[in-house]
Amino acid sequence: LSMPREIPKEDGRPKWDNKFQYILSCIGFAVGLGNVWRFPYLCQIHGGGAFLIPYFIALLFEGIPLLHLELALGQCLRKGSISAWNTISPYLGGVGIASWMVSVLVSLYYNTVLTWVMWYFINSFQEPLPWSTCPLNENRTGLNEECYESTAVNYFWYRKTLNITPDVTESGTLQWWLILCLAACWAIVYLCTIRGIETTGKAIYVTAIFPYLVLTIFLIQGLTLPGATEGLAYLFTPNLNTLKNPRVWLDAATQIFFSLSLAFGGLIAFSSYNPPKNDCEKDAVTVAIVNSVTSLYASIPVFSVLGFKATTAYWDCLNRNIINIINEFDLPEGSIMRQNYTAWMSLLNSSYPEKIAGLKLKNCDLQEFLDQSVSGTGLAFIIFTQAIILMPGSQAWAILFFIMLFSLGLSSMFGNIEGVFTPLLELRVISNSIPKELLSGAICLICFLIALCFTLGSGSYWIDIFDSYAGSVPLLVIAFFEVIGVAYIYKIQRFSKDVKWMTGRKLNLYWHITWRFISPLLLLIVFMAFITLQIQKPPSYAAWNPKYEGFPMKEEKTYPSWVQAICVLLAVLPCVFVPLVALFHLIQQMCRSKDPSFVPPEVFSPQGANN
Amino acid sequence: YVWDANEEYLFKAVVAFAMRRYSSKSTTQISNVLLCNVTDRVSFWFVVTDSSENVSTIPGSEVEAAIRMNRNRINSAFLLSDRTLQFLKITSTLSPPVEPSTPVWLIVFGVVLCLIVAGIVFLIVAGIRQRKKKNKESTKRENLEEKGEVTVAVENGIPCETLDLKAGHVNGVFAADDERFTSL
Numbered sequence: 001l002s003m004p005r006e007i008p009k010e011d012g013r014p015k016w017d018n019k020f021q022y023i024l025s026c027i028g029f030a031v032g033l034g035n036v037w038r039f040p041y042l043c044q045i046h047g048g049g050a051f052l053i054p055y056f057i058a059l060l061f062e063g064i065p066l067l068h069l070e071l072a073l074g075q076c077l078r079k080g081s082i083s084a085w086n087t088i089s090p091y092l093g094g095v096g097i098a099s100w101m102v103s104v105l106v107s108l109y110y111n112t113v114l115t116w117v118m119w120y121f122i123n124s125f126q127e128p129l130p131w132s133t134c135p136l137n138e139n140r141t142g143l144n145e146e147c148y149e150s151t152a153v154n155y156f157w158y159r160k161t162l163n164i165t166p167d168v169t170e171s172g173t174l175q176w177w178l179i180l181c182l183a184a185c186w187a188i189v190y191l192c193t194i195r196g197i198e199t200t201g202k203a204i205y206v207t208a209i210f211p212y213l214v215l216t217i218f219l220i221q222g223l224t225l226p227g228a229t230e231g232l233a234y235l236f237t238p239n240l241n242t243l244k245n246p247r248v249w250l251d252a253a254t255q256i257f258f259s260l261s262l263a264f265g266g267l268i269a270f271s272s273y274n275p276p277k278n279d280c281e282k283d284a285v286t287v288a289i290v291n292s293v294t295s296l297y298a299s300i301p302v303f304s305v306l307g308f309k310a311t312t313a314y315w316d317c318l319n320r321n322i323i324n325i326i327n328e329f330d331l332p333e334g335s336i337m338r339q340n341y342t343a344w345m346s347l348l349n350s351s352y353p354e355k356i357a358g359l360k361l362k363n364c365d366l367q368e369f370l371d372q373s374v375s376g377t378g379l380a381f382i383i384f385t386q387a388i389i390l391m392p393g394s395q396a397w398a399i400l401f402f403i404m405l406f407s408l409g410l411s412s413m414f415g416n417i418e419g420v421f422t423p424l425l426e427l428r429v430i431s432n433s434i435p436k437e438l439l440s441g442a443i444c445l446i447c448f449l450i451a452l453c454f455t456l457g458s459g460s461y462w463i464d465i466f467d468s469y470a471g472s473v474p475l476l477v478i479a480f481f482e483v484i485g486v487a488y489i490y491k492i493q494r495f496s497k498d499v500k501w502m503t504g505r506k507l508n509l510y511w512h513i514t515w516r517f518i519s520p521l522l523l524l525i526v527f528m529a530f531i532t533l534q535i536q537k538p539p540s541y542a543a544w545n546p547k548y549e550g551f552p553m554k555e556e557k558t559y560p561s562w563v564q565a566i567c568v569l570l571a572v573l574p575c576v577f578v579p580l581v582a583l584f585h586l587i588q589q590m591c592r593s594k595d596p597s598f599v600p601p602e603v604f605s606p607q608g609a610n611n
Numbered sequence: 612y613v614w615d616a617n618e619e620y621l622f623k624a625v626v627a628f629a630m631r632r633y634s635s636k637s638t639t640q641i642s643n644v645l646l647c648n649v650t651d652r653v654s655f656w657f658v659v660t661d662s663s664e665n666v667s668t669i670p671g672s673e674v675e676a677a678i679r680m681n682r683n684r685i686n687s688a689f690l691l692s693d694r695t696l697q698f699l700k701i702t703s704t705l706s707p708p709v710e711p712s713t714p715v716w717l718i719v720f721g722v723v724l725c726l727i728v729a730g731i732v733f734l735i736v737a738g739i740r741q742r743k744k745k746n747k748e749s750t751k752r753e754n755l756e757e758k759g760e761v762t763v764a765v766e767n768g769i770p771c772e773t774l775d776l777k778a779g780h781v782n783g784v785f786a787a788d789d790e791r792f793t794s795l
Contacts, residue, residue: 119716187724190731195734330654332652435738437735
């Protein structure tokens with residue numbers, strides 16, 4: 001039975017300067033690197049415009065309900081994730097601990113990605129850009145062999161930046177330049193989160209708004225590039241046949257889920273600093289829609305630039321063929337142009353087929369170049385950097401691009417760090433004696449020291465492992481238990497009364513249906529499908545091995561058993577807290593019930609929450 | 612530009628110049644350089660004869676060496692580059708990329724790091740100062756509370772005792788009921 005509550009008195013809890021800061025922080029947390037380098041890729045391989053259908057269905061039935069749930073929960077209970085779930089029910093305390101653990105693990109490797117972005121950023125001030133040319137080999141007779149066989153951009157990424165080892169088991173050495181950049185990145189994170197939301201609230205104005213400016217600039221620039229329209233047409237041409245493949249629906253569901261940064265505990269932390277009477281429903285819908293619109297908006301410049309790059313590569317291919325033909329047949333310069341290439345080819349093929357065959361001309365196909373799609377770090381550090389070299393004024397574009405990536409990642413880091421910071425602030429009884437600056441400094445220092453292992457030669461393989469195992473499965477599990485916990489353990493009637501008190505409106509039927517049935521069911525299906533797909537193929541990775549015969553293709557290797565054990569550990573460790581804590585409380589309850597003199601504590605009700 | 616007889620003349624002159632510089636004997640004349648098989652592609656064969664001996668051609672290796680030595684002069688005479696003016700069988704030596712003494716990225720990194728450290732120091736110092744101010748204020752308020760017999764009632768941010776002192780004349784209508792002030 002819920003009592004009407006009074007507005008809790010001033011409790012010294014930090015709060016947002018204004019509503020806009022809060023919304024911007026949530027948007028910044030949700031909008032991250034994935035919006036730029038994962039969504040356009042998915043759109044492309046899953047039939048272009050047709051992908052938007054499962055994407056928006058997933059948004060409607062999974063994204064928005066879960067987001068609203070987390071924001072309402074944090075605002076209602078006014079506590080960080082661990083304390084909040086302890087308040088909902090002591091048996092569910094494990095959910096809070098699990099999301100805290102995931103936030104820690106993700107913060108570790110996410111900042112290393114930002115380290116790479118920073119490294120590229122500080123290298124963008126050079127003229128010419130260091131990834132545009134190959135260095136010479138030792139005796140200055142030719143280009144460096146590894147660089148010559150792959151491309152200069154690949155060489156710069158795999159050798160000069162990562163100094164990657166051919167195998168995940170070979171750790172290599174610590175790369176000192178990456179350590180410097182890592183220290184700088186953690187220093188920036190410390191600078192911005194030094195006093196919790198007091199400082200991130202100011203920093204978010206820059207880091208959340210700046211990427212939109214740069215995306216607009218790239219949009220305008222991208223649309224003026226030759227070949228942009230081909231790229232865009234390729235991206236958005238709907239191919240409705242792909243919808244028959246269940247993989248597409250799974251990808252849409254997981255993309256929405258991971259894109260909104262749910263189940264990290266960061267959103268709960270953000271909304272816990274809100275005044276209690278705040279319209280969380282509108283906030284949730286706003287944040288989700290802005291996130292999706294940003295994904296769409298970002299894919300336009302990305303694909304304009306990719307189309308430009310494909311077109312330029314196609315033209316280069318044609319030009320090389322033309323030079324070969326002109327040299328062979330001694331035709332005057334300018335006789336064969338790209339426009340009349342096909343006419344000339346048919347003419348020459350009919351009159352001199354042996355000569356043409358002898359030239360071994362490469363078959364230039366624009367579709368083939370457009371098909372070379374990559375997602376993730378490959379898109380940003382290999383493909384985009386290659387496209388930037390071709391643009392006039394490449395330094396400026398490179399600098400802008402990498403600052404944009406850095407801001408996108410930094411605003412997501414704020415959410416991750418808040419997810420770690422806020423529960424710690426509340427858990428520790430002696431938190432009042434430790435100044436906030438010291439706590440955030442300790443967190444940043446410890447994370448920096450642990451993240452040093454990602455600067456080893458094999459670091460990027462480990463980051464892939466962390467991303468695939470720690471940043472995927474546990475989140476699904478946590479979200480599932482979140483929805484079940486609120487809908488069935490805390491009881492939806494109680495929660496809807498709380499939400500009505502906060503927003504002033506009765507809960508819509510849509511929320512009732514999604515929270516009670518659709519979202520848990522959807523999460524369960526997604527989880528099962530995800531696990532099944534993972535188990536089907538043995539976990540393998542693509543290694544960059546210069547000594548491989550198929551170089552510059554990457555070598556497919558499987559993880560050795562100890563690495564696979566670590567993968568499983570990463571996926572299971574956060575999840576195991578959920579049953580562990582429930583079991584612990586059950587045993588405690590049973591022991592206490594045997595003791596007749598002990599009065600069982602009342603179930604916590606958040607109405608009187610004095611925090 | 613169009614390739615015509617004048618350009619051919621220039622080419623002969625440049626090759627003769629290259630031969631003179633290489634062998635440092637000034638006997639090679641423009642007439643020693645012979646072009647043949649000129650095609651529309653603008654490709655041709657050329658030989659350099661030696662006028663001192665009886666009409667024999669200078670060996671190809673010498674010509675190659677001469678051209679390699681003066682490649683950049685030949686290129687700039689025609690406003691072309693190694694890629695656009697090709698001598699078959701003469702590969703160009705690659706120039707090493709310019710490397711500044713301190714890598715540029717270190718300089719930029721130093722600037723960025725200095726800014727960050729300055730920001731951190733500033734924020735920490737500001738935080739310490741704010742905390743000292745808060746401590747001083749809370750001790751001041753504690754002292755004020757000790758002076759007053761009852762808890763300090765605050766009206767518009769001014770403690771009521773100072774109001775009383777300032778006014779010097781208590782308005783009976785308002786100050787009649789002490790209980791109207793909620794105790795904190």
